[in-house]
Amino acid sequence: MILKIVNSCVIVLTSTLIGFEAAKRYVMRARELRAFQSALSRLETEILHYSSLLPEAMLQIGGSIGGGTGKVFIRTGNLLAGKKNYSVSEAWSSSLQCLKGELFLEKEDVEILRRFGEQLGSSDKDGQVKYIRLTLMQLHEDEEKAQVIREKYERMYKSLGLLGGIALAIILL
Amino acid sequence: MVTITPIKEPNLIWQEPVLEALPDNIRGMICGIPIDIRLDLEEIRIREGRPLMVYSHGKGYFVCKDGKLTAHMESAYRATDKDIRCILQLISDxxxxxxxxxxxxxxxTLxxxxxxxxxxKIVLDNGKIQSMKYINSFNIRISxxxxxxxxxxxxxxxxxxxxxxxLILSPPQMGKTTLLRDIARKLSNGFPGFRAVKVGIVDERSEIAGCWQGIPQREVGVRTDILDGCPKAEGMMMLIRSMSPNVIITDEIGRSEDVAAILEALNAGIRVIxxxxxxxxxxxxxxxVLSRLLDCRIFQRIAVLGGSxxxxxxxxxxxxxxxxxxxHKPVR
Structure with missing residues (x-):
């Protein structure tokens, strides 16, 4: 009997965890979109007010933001600082591609960021600021969408995990 | 991928920073140029859609894909728009x-x-140069x-x-800037018989000290401060106010505000070269402007450079x- 109770507990716990894990995707996507927005705002400041060089600015921002977002900035910064003949857009999109597994972003989010990379570093300050603001706007829209989706699915997956676990435990009992 | 290895040979130290500014394919070509030409390379010319050229000993050569030099432009490598875009990204970091x-x-400046x-193409705004677009030619001058x-x-x-x-008078290309730089080095480091002094350089065109991110890339002496890219007249005033130099060195004076600044420096007890x-x-x-300066008897020495x-x-x-x-007679 005790074994059965322990087993059921394990089942409920695991399934709840699976539910939380499934819900995490939605939470993290929204969080990463926000992180990219704050990183881009900082990049805007670096470009507009400090005229920092792109590789330096990328490394600095990446270091302080951390997480998957930070890694994208750091990898791009390192590629550029190495002067290995990458163009900015190549370095940026290769970083996005390479770190895909660590990011929770959806295809459409990555596409916005990739397009942003094509313009990065290649025009004067006004141009750069314009592209950054445009990208910020698009990311913000995506974030809002992500929030709506999150609200819908987060609770669902969490309850599904818990309830599914309980159901399974009852059946097996 | 052409890897750039640091080189000790003093006539080839230009290679590392210059090659870093070039796309991979052109890097390879420049590295393939015969060594005797590379040792005295003066200019690399890259123009979109036109043959890649280098100048050495005052003579121009076309460069082939493998780095061989040729007199026939048909066999020379022609720079593509991708090369040009790449160079622009690389030189601007x-x-x-x-x-x-x-x-x-x-x-x-690299x-x-x-x-x-x-x-x-120059973009004008109210008749003033605002920016440049469609950049399509580069001239890399090796200093x-x-x-x-x-x-x-x-x-x-x-x-x-x-x-x-x-005051140093010289026709263009006769080593005026090189001379000023070496004067700065000697005065600021000192030498037997002369106690070193503090030197301030107003380097309007980044030529004397060749600053890169504010750090002089040329030997200008240990007691030398440089205002890089600064207009001469304002720069002299700034140095006087903030850096207390004994000697101010500046290039190519010729505007009336320069005279005023020189007079100001004089009154502050600063020597001007x-x-x-x-x-x-x-x-x-x-x-x-120069004749006014000469009439004022401001300069105590006037040196003339030439090519005799x-x-x-x-x-x-x-x-x-x-x-x-x-x-009494020219020396070199």
């Missing part, structure tokens, strides 16, 4: 936005003091310093611990008060 001012002036000149070029002139510039106000474009004293007299014994020949040295020649 992927940050064209940070070089608005440099692009407006038409050049970017690490090592080498200068990349650019040409394209070399001639340490010791001021040795001949220095004895005429100092008396005991004092430095004379000096400046250069100007002119072939000789008579020539300088024809230029209103090769680039950088010291042709004449005059005293500034009675214009008597104190150098």
């Amino acid at each position: 992927y940050s064209i936005y940070a070089f608005d001012e440099e692009i407006r002036n038409g050049y970017i 690490r090592g003091g080498h200068r990349v000149g650019m040409a394209g 070399r310093e001639v340490i010791g070029s001021a040795d001949k002139l220095i004895p005429y510039l100092i008396s005991g611990r004092d430095v004379f106000h000096t 400046a250069s100007a474009h002119a072939c000789d004293l008579q020539d300088a007299r024809l230029r209103p 014994l090769g680039v950088g020949t010291l042709e004449k040295v005059y005293t500034g008060d009675d214009f008597a020649q104190i150098l």
Whole structure:
């Protein structure tokens, strides 16, 4: 009997965890979109007010933001600082591609960021600021969408995990 | 992928920073150029859709894909628009936005003091140059310093611990800037018989010190402060106010505000060493600003450079008060 109770507990716990894990995707996507927005705002400041060089600015921002977002900035910064003949857009999109597994972003989010990379570093300050603001706007829209989706699915997956676990435990009992 | 290895050979140290500014394919070509040409390379010319060229010993050569030099432009490598875009990204460290001012002036200085000149379509705003777009030609000028070029002139510039106000007159391309740089180095490091002084350089065109991100890439001496890219007149005033130099060195004076700044420096007890474009004293007299400076008897020494014994020949040295020649025959 005790074994059965322990087993059921394990089942409920695991399934709840699976539910939380499934819900995490939605939470993290929204969080990463926000992180990219704050990183881009900082990049805007670096470009507009400090005229920092792109590789330096990328490394600095990446270091302080951390997480998957930070890694994208750091990898791009390192590629550029190495002067290995990458163009900015190549370095940026290769970083996005390479770190895909660590990011929770959806295809459409990555596409916005990739397009942003094509313009990065290649025009004067006004141009750069314009592209950054445009990208910020698009990311913000995506974030809002992500929030709506999150609200819908987060609770669902969490309850599904818990309830599914309980159901399974009852059946097996 | 062409890897760039640091080179000890002094005539080839230009390679590292210059190659870093070039796309991989062109890097390979430049590395493939015969060594005797590379040792004295003066310019690399890259123009979109046109043959890649290099200049050495005053002669131009077309460069083939494998780095061989040729006189036939048909077999030369032609730069593509991708090359051009890549160069622009590399010379600006992927940050064209940070070089608005440099692009407006038409050049970017690389690490090592080498200068990349650019040409394209100029964008005007109210008749003033605002920016440049469709940049399609680059001229990479390899800069070399001639340490010791001021040795001949220095004895005429100092008396005991004092430095004379000096004007250096020279036609273009005769080593004026190189000479100023070496004077700065000698005065600021000191040498037997002369106690080092603090030197301030106003380097309006980043030529004297060849600064890269504010750090001089040329040997300008340990007691030297540089205001890089700064207009001469304002720069002199700033140095006087903030850096307390004993000697101010500046390039190519010729505007009336320069005179005012020099007078100001004089009153502050600072010595000024400046250069100007002119072939000789008579020539300088024809230029209103210079003739005013000469009439004021501000400069105590006037040195004239020329090419009679090769680039950088010291042709004449005059005293500034009675214009008597104190150098009797040209030296190099």
